[in-house]
Amino acid sequence: MDRGAEASAPPLRGPAYPLNVVGRNSTYVAGVMPAAALLALFFVGPALWALYSSLTNLALVGIDAANPRFVGIDNYTRLLADPDFWTVIRNSVTFVVGSAVIGQFGLGLGLALLIDHAEHRRWWLGTLAYGAVLLAWVNPTLIAGFLWVAMYDFFFGSLNHVFLSSLGASPVDWLGSFPMPAVIVANIWRGTAFTMIIFLGALKTIPPDIYEAARIDGANAWRRFWDHTLPSLRPIAALALLSITMSTFGTFIVIQTLTNGGPGINTEVIALYAFHTAFKSFSIGYGSAIAVVMLALNFAFAILYLRWSRARA
């Protein structure tokens, strides 16, 4: 929803306002410069380098460090032929769907609705819930990792040591027997606040007259929600979903701290796979190929969402 319409209308500018594209835009181009310089230096440059290195077999140790060779798309063919890679992709999709789509998005929306309702009813528990969800998002990643290891650890974690034992149950190997649900839950804990905040704010901006009109028309609560609340939220929902999908796709620190991709490669998501390739096996060329694949997948997601949101707009 670019303000294209405004831009083409006759502008109300002062007398010295230049009328050609370059003149009009020159200040703005200057304004973009500082950020653009930083981006070019630390993003675009390295991204291009990574793209090139994905076509080599560069490594940080071993003979490939001394004599890296250009290998063309060899890394990519190897990657696509590796069955482990497809497991990783499957894991990533499971993780994103479970954590971002169902968890963070669904829970965030649900919580936003509930808290909004609670504010109308003046229930203080709603504010407490809001604060709790926020805290989980805001605390530094390092801490979040610790906290969940402290919960899940088989030998000394709170879930087994405190909660299950007080119920008399035997300890469960959370991270061993249910690795994917475990990391999904931890990530939902971590990330729900973002969507919740966005939806809360959006809900507040829906004029209450709509509801009143609907109520007078005889619509019950469910109809009001379906026909009025949801449609008003749709544009923001698309954006929130895109945003958290892309960011969840790139999440790996929580998973690394909890299971490090294990057991086996059951929770190895693509971001973690890229990290392991680069920092454990030190295969930079291969790791860059993985990164490029990640970029491509994110690109595909983005296109999908754009289509979806444009179609409904």
Next chain:
Amino acid sequence: MSTYSRRKFLKVAAATGLVVACAPAASPSASPSGAAPSQAKGLTGTITVSYPDELGVKPKYVDQAAQAVQTKNSGTTVKVDLQKISDDLYYPKLLLALQSGADVPDVFHFGGDSIGELADAGYIEPLDTYVNAWADWSQYPASIKQGATYKGHVWAIPYGMDTRWLYFRRDDLQKAGLAADWMPTKLADVVTAAAAVKSKEANVQPYALYAGAAASDGARDHAFVPLVWAYGGDVVTSDGKWVGNSAAIRKALTYYQTVYTQGLSPKEILTSTKPWTAMRAKLGDGSLALLFEGGWVYGGWASKDQAGTQKNVGYILHPTENGGPSFTIGGLGTCWYITAKSKNKDLAWEFIKTWNNKDTVAKINIEDPHPVARSDSADVAEFKAQQYLVDSTKSLEKAKFLPPDPNLSKITTAIQKATGRVANGDSSPDDAAKQYSADLKQAIGADKVIEQ
């Protein structure tokens, strides 16, 4: 967090110090074929020695050595950069610095395992000329010199070796009905003992056999490789080919199957983060009965409870298929390297030489118990006074070493996968062995793998 092996402590030089050889005449950049290194009197310049340290034991010795070098060679500067992080965070940093080629440290400190890959990458300097001119080099046993040799050159100087023991809790075994001076006469006795503990004691975990990726290098050094050796096989041949499938490997994997199907080793090893932490702690407090682990762990238990550990923790060599304890697996420990791109290699060598003197080597291995690399250090009075240290040093005579292969990490991954499969019940030992061979071929090339 630390990894399981002390020897992985990395020595990285800070990027801040740059080596400048102020007097080229006095210190020519050393090349392996060059003349003998210059005399101490002529050394000048600056070097940077950086290392990570988590134990807190090394700093004073490093500082001492740095001081000594500076005093003996006025005009030189030795910058010491201590970084307090673990080596798995450190190694990437070091490699990035080495790969970039500038701002490299002159001397660093890292595990001997990496000799192969660092040498192939051209990051480290061969030390042959230096050690051949060094009188003390004769104090190092041939096996250790061999361990530090790769492609015909010596690349690193070890000081505290790694050895491993089969630890057992005397108290737990006695409660399970075994003799006070239990000694296995064959490998199967270990399983029998574990089974006895399992049946008699509900709260004690019988055994811990490392498997899978979570166990990191433990799956290789503390489980798979010793087992293959116990069954009379090899993991690597003398001409550098790795064994993909053999009777010994199949038997070793069958051992895994036996142990895990009988429930003698907890499956959580496969999934915990850093399971060795918990396993070591449990043997220390008696809730685990049998564990094959690194020699340095004993020091940790002893520092917490000297009397209890001496009384209850026994340590023996690894038994073979048909014989009693007779061998163990050794490691180079953490070693000193000189960077290939160092601009003042002579001064760097001077530091390493100064550090690796008889007394320092002895003292540091008393504080952090490891067998010493130098034989004369083993004769130092305080060292000899500790029975455990004496035993550890003697165990080195029976220790076999893995060669410093540059593909070691890839091979370790294949080992982790194979052991993990069997332990988790996903594969039979025969299938896992076949898969291990296939994984090896894929990882390092079919020409480097043979089957027996």
Next chain:
Amino acid sequence: MTTRAASRAARSTAAPRGASWVETVAAHLVFGVVVLFFLVPFLWLFTSAFDADAVAYIRLPAKPTLDNFVRIFTEHDFGRALVNSVFVAGSTMVLDVVAVSLAGYSLSRLDLRFKSWIMYAVLLLQTMPLSATMVPIYGLARALGLRNSYVGLILIHAAIELPFLIWLMKNFFDNVPRYLEEAAWLDGRSKLRALVEVVLPVARNGIGVVAGLSFLAAWAEVLMMIILIDSQDLKTVPLAFYETLRTQGGYTEVQYGLVAAMGVLYAVPVMAIFLATRRMMVRGLVASSRGL
């Protein structure tokens, strides 16, 4: 019935009907579960930090003490780490606010056909994982002399956050009507002055979001820190953490009390800031989310 419905409709538009007993109980139950789920993990942090004999699981302190907090300052130089973290995060925040406000505003007002494509490209950039770009960034930092210095760290931190924040700010400014600055231009002010004096005050919420998010990201950053910083003087809190996870006598003895104490001091400041500014965050984020 009709009279009651009519009287209900006649009440103020925002007044909901009174809550039924079932509704109240159900809602409070749900909230209770939510609060428990989100807060229980923190319990460990606060019980261990005050326990001299801390363990890895939640329990009431066996030996209540404030000693852990004292020890992290005296033994592990946590004070310096905290100060450094505040400095780095604060500077990143300032740099980001300036760069992002300028860039977001400029992009919003830029009259370019391919603008939306540029925006998507910028956002996509952010998805490039650090593992792939680590080598070139390291090389760049070294070549520019940015290693082991705060300048480098701040620049790189600021850069890492830019794509997403610029995108947020651009959307935010899209929703700020142009007549404010146009009136200022008519008044004779230059574009820059108009931006600073007229538009930015209106954009408070958006700037608040940018400031908060960039501070948070820099505060939490670990990997960059480890790779780029060597000197003990420059260490920030994550590095101090790694120090407490030390090996004692050959095997790890994690000192949970110290870790938790550090954790408390590391997490509580940002938590407090975000709680205090939550209204601004909500308004800012929502305004930045309009328009794809």
